[in-house]
Every structure is written in structure tokens, then in C-alpha cells.
Amino acid sequence: ERSDALPRDLEGRRVVVSAGGTREPLDPVRFLGNRSSGKQGYAMARVAAQRGAQVTLIAGNTIGLEPPAAVEVVHVTTAEQMGTAVDKHSAGADAVIMAAAVADFRPVNVAAAKIKKGAHEPNSIELTKNRDILAGLVQARRDGQLGGLAIVGFAAETGDEHGDVLTHARAKLARKGCDLLVVNAVGDGKAFEVDNNDGWLLGADGTEQSLDHGSKALLASRVLDALGPLLR
Ligand code: CTP
Ligand code: CA
Numbered sequence: 001e002r003s004d005a006l007p008r009d010l011e012g013r014r015v016v017v018s019a020g021g022t023r024e025p026l027d028p029v030r031f032l033g034n035r036s037s038g039k040q041g042y043a044m045a046r047v048a049a050q051r052g053a054q055v056t057l058i059a060g061n062t063i064g065l066e067p068p069a070a071v072e073v074v075h076v077t078t079a080e081q082m083g084t085a086v087d088k089h090s091a092g093a094d095a096v097i098m099a100a101a102v103a104d105f106r107p108v109n110v111a112a113a114k115i116k117k118g119a120h121e122p123n124s125i126e127l128t129k130n131r132d133i134l135a136g137l138v139q140a141r142r143d144g145q146l147g148g149l150a151i152v153g154f155a156a157e158t159g160d161e162h163g164d165v166l167t168h169a170r171a172k173l174a175r176k177g178c179d180l181l182v183v184n185a186v187g188d189g190k191a192f193e194v195d196n197n198d199g200w201l202l203g204a205d206g207t208e209q210s211l212d213h214g215s216k217a218l219l220a221s222r223v224l225d226a227l228g229p230l231l232r
Contacts, residue, residue: 006047006050006051006221007051008051008052009051009052009224009228010048010051010052010053010224010228011051011052011053012052012054013052013053013054013094013095013231014053014054014055014056014092014093014094014095015045015048015053015054015055015056015093015094015095015096015097016055016056016058016086016089016090016093016095016096016097017041017044017045017048017055017056017057017058017096017097017099018041018057018058018059018060018082018086018096018097018098018099018100018102018133019036019038019040019041019042019044019045019057019058019059019060019062019099019100020036020037020038020041020059020060020061020062020100020101021033021034021035021036021038021060021061021062021100021101021103022034022060022061022076022077022078022079022081022082022100022101022102022103022130023060023061023077023078023103024078024079024103024105024106024107024130025077025078025107025110026107026110026111026115026125027110027111027112027113027114027115028111028112028113028114029114030114030115032103032105032106032107032125033061033103034101034103035101036060036061036062036100036101037062037063037065038059038060038061038062038063038065039062039063039065039216040099040154040184040197040216040219040220041057041059041097041099041100042057042059042062042065042068043215043216043217043219043220044097044099044220044223044224045057045068045071046068046069046071046217046220047217047220047221047224048097048220048224049068049069049070049071051224053094055068055070055071055072056071056072056073056074056089056093057071057072057073057074058074058076058082058085058086058089058100059073059074059075059076060076060077060082060100060101060102061077074089078103078106079102079103079106079130079131079133080106080130080131082100082102082133083102083130083131083133083136086098086133086137087133087136087137087140090137090140090146090149091146092147093146093149094148094149094150094231094232095149095150095151095152095227095230095231096137096149096150096151096152097152097154097223097227098133098134098137098151098152098153098154098178099154099182101156102130102132102133103130104129104130105127105128105129105130106127106128106130107125107126107127107128108126108127108128109126134151134153134176134178135176135177137149137151137178138151138176138177138178142177147232148231148232150179150180150227150230150231150232151178151179151180152178152179152180152181152182152223152227153172153173153176153178153180153181153182154181154182154183154184155168155169155172155181155182155183155184156184156185156186157169157172157183157184157185157186158185158186159185165183165185165200166183166200166208169181169183169200169202170202173202173204177204178204179203179204179227179230180201180202180203180204180223180226180227180230181201181202182199182200182201182211182219182223183199183200183201183202184197184198184199185198185199197211197213197214197215197216197219198210198211198212198213198214198219199211199219201222201223201226203226209222209226
């Protein structure tokens, strides 16, 4: 979409977007990571800025994306750093959009020196759970700390023996307590590392909208269209 064709409906709004994947170190040269490219989050940030918002992008690892024009970019590595940055920039913001793929777990021990083969080689990695940044924002808002901040989550789901993509997504929206959940079906080359995306947009008010297949910028626009009425 051309930016001159976009509405300036987010003028005067402050929006925080997280994007990319976090990396959890094992030792100075190794980490646990994920396949998030950062493209969808960067598109969210770029389109929000084109629509007039003052945007802070909290960026984890990406495939080397160009920083979007007129967006403040804060680079982080780990989930913990991402949580600290999101919390800091959410104070006074109108909306937070958590498009990042935050690692659910991190290694309990981070070796100070490179882990070597030989007598002391490990045969397993002990993990501990990372804090849920999105759930923390919802809780802070409930506690009255974040004013009328609007909160958007993303979920990449696959169907399994317990249910299809939408069933999992509805349960996640209820569990997370965010205002909107952007749902992408993953697997079979979908969503990760590709330029196009589709899925569903679920609202806490029970509304469900399918997002037509198209560019990540187009999907970003649809999400921002739904976000507008939720802003205080
Ligand atoms: N998220 C977060 N902090 C975490 C994990 C996830 O803020 N530690 C956010 C993601 O940025 C995303 C949303 O929560 O917006 C949903 O992430 P997802 O991984 O789908 O949800 P989880 O609750 O981690 O559930 P699952 O067990 O399916 O991974
Ligand atoms: Ca997760």
C-alpha cells in the first residue's frame, strides 16, 4: 500500500510494537532461537508510523530488515531484555502490539566459556520458563497501571489432535486477556520467513474476522483498522 493512500488516523498516538525472535544464550557462541523473520512486526511498525503514530519498535533477531522510516528502534536479544524494554516503553503508550516470537524457555545456566566436547560435555539442557510479557501487560492494565492501553497479541498455531487452529486461538485469546489476537496458521511454508500472510483477527468482544491472503503490510493495515476503535 502507498503511504499517501493511508489514513492518518493514528496521529498523536503512541504505539509500541515488538518484532522478531528472541535468542536465549547457552554459552558465548550458542543460543536457543526461533524462525521468526520479524517481517510482520516490522510491517506493523511501518504502517502504524505511516498512519501517523509515534512508534517504538522493540526488535529481537530479524533476517536483517531495514529499520522502518520514522520509527524508534530498540534492539534486544533475550526475552528478559524484550520484557524490560516493552514495559519501559508501554508507560503512557496508547497501544502495544506483541508481534515478537518470545522464547517460552531459557537455559537455566549460561556457560561463561564455550561448552566443549570431552569429559564434561553436557547431554541435556535444563530450561526454565520466561515471563509472559503480554500477560504481564494485561495484568498491569487490570491493576490500573497502564490506563486505557490497547493490547494486541499474535499467535502462530497449528491444528493438532486437540483441535484446529481457530479452536486453539480462541482459547489463547481467553487465556491471554488481550483485546485482539492476530492468528496465523503455520506449517507447510506458511507465515514464517515469507512475504505474505493470512489468518484471523479475534476480538475480546467475540468478533472474528478472516484476514485475506496478502502482503504483511496489508495485514498490518487490517489489524490497525480493528485497533482504532479500541483506543481510548
Ligand atoms: N508472548 C509474550 N511473552 C512470552 C511468550 C509469548 O509476550 N513469554 C506473546 C507473543 O508475543 C504473542 C502472544 O504472547 O503476542 C502469543 O504467543 P504464543 O507463543 O502463541 O503464546 P504462548 O502463551 O507462549 O503459548 P504456546 O504454549 O502456544 O507457545
Ligand atoms: Ca510461546
